[in-house]
Amino acid sequence: MPVTIAAVETIQLSIPLDTWAPPPMFAGKPRTHVEAIYVKVTCSDGTVGWGESFGSSGGIVVAAFDKWVRQLAVGKDPTDQNLMPGIERLLHGLGRAGPVMHALSGLDIALWDIRGKLEGVSVSKLLGGAKRKRVETYASLLQYAGNVEHVKRNTERALKLGYKHIKLHERTAEAVAASREVAGPSIPIMVDTNCGWTPEQAEKPVAAMKPSNPFWVEEPIWPPEDFESLAKLRKATGVPLAMGENAVSPSDFRKMIAAGATDFVQPSIVKIGGITQLFRIATESEKAGIPCVPHAFFFGPGYLATLHCIACKERDVPLERLFADVAFVPYTKTVPDVNGAVEVPDRPGLGADPEEDLMAKFRV
Ligand SMILES: [Mg+2]
Known part of the structure; x- marks a missing residue:
């Protein structure tokens, strides 16, 4: 049957x-x-x-x-x-x-x-085989609205837990400098501005972050599909940019790459069409010389799916990890994030199921 x-x-x-x-x-x-x-x-x-x-x-x-x-x-x-x-x-x-x-x-x-x-077989195997057994995770700090004390304290907390990459959700040069001061010169610090500025406004605040050497500045311009303005900003400041969680199809990624708008693409597997589309976008962008570092501000099956996709690409990039105390995080036993890294599960499918008994407590 x-x-x-x-x-x-x-x-x-x-x-x-x-x-x-x-x-x-x-x-x-x-x-x-x-x-x-x-x-x-x-x-x-x-x-x-x-x-x-x-x-x-x-x-x-x-x-x-x-x-x-x-x-x-x-x-x-x-x-x-x-x-x-x-x-x-x-x-x-x-x-x-x-x-x-x-x-x-x-x-x-x-x-x-x-x-x-x-x-x-594992999803990695279906995707052509994992290129690595372990993927580093980056601590994606929440937004502290420019409060440098929160930025410093939580940067330090992430480093103590073993993370080797930090992402901030801040919009001020002071906040980025505060994180840099705590992290030292060698830790990559990404800065997500969530479409913080219009094209006219963006250059000044992005350029002001440059002395803190941001690894990338994410979505600096509203609206996020204004690839022409993003390309201009990238050229004018020389600051690497990242974007893509608000893109809606593989063709958007082709357009942003063709426009010279970005240094990294960030499709979101839970929005863009799942593993099929994410892997397609990652393959195309990698071919164009632009690393794919997916958006993954979630913990469930989408997180594991993103892990498999990352593990199967030539470019070794870190996996996003929402950095906060969350009352229920699936896979803490089966695919734990330890010292800022996760092992790529080799078990059939995604390699783990979410814990249904724990999940039940948080059902809407
Ligand atoms: Mg983002």
Whole structure:
């Protein structure tokens, strides 16, 4: 009997977060919780695959599954390579980005997990084989709104835990200098400004960070798809730039690279279309000489999926790790982040399932 998809379940989580500082603002609200959407796909033979969709889309992703996505997946062959492209094409009129693509991203990841489990091989193996057994993680600090004491204290905390790369979510040269002062000259410090400035405003604050030698400045310009202005800024300041978590398709990455807008691309696996699209973008950008360092501000199946993609590329890049106390972090036993690095699991599929008993406590 061929294996088919029997059920597609969405699990919406809201997990308390302690950032060791006042909560940062996200989408106009204080961020006190990590929002997550896990996608559980059960097959007719009992095989279960796990995926993850962009958590901040919350119930809208759940609705996209309920209204459109589930009925197109149930009853189908989970290993059919034409399944996802077919669904994507059928739903294209609902928008090529946003909640529907976020839902498809989660489904795609779960199908890769299932394929690996059915074949008894890891997702890395399906992607052509891991190039390394261990991937370093970078501590992605939350936003402390320019408070240098919080920046210093949490930079120090990350270094003590063994992280060898730091990312800040700050917009001032003073905050970057404070982190540099604590970290010393050799630790790479990335600075995420979350589209902080208009093209006219950006040059001055980005140039002001230069003495602290930022490894990259991320998304300095609003809107993030203004690749022409980003290219100008990159040239004018000589500061390396990174972007891509708000891009919506592989063609966006081709455009930003062609425009000379960026030094690093950062597709987000839970938004861009899952492993299939992320790996395609990583392969194309690597060929163009631009390293792919994916956005991964999440902990679930999307995190493991990103780990496998990174492990299979020639360029050794670090994996993002949200740096805060989170009440539930999956895989702490199966794929632990120790001393700023994780081992790439060699078990079938993604290599670990999220702990359902713990997860249950944080279901919305
Ligand atoms: Mg970012």
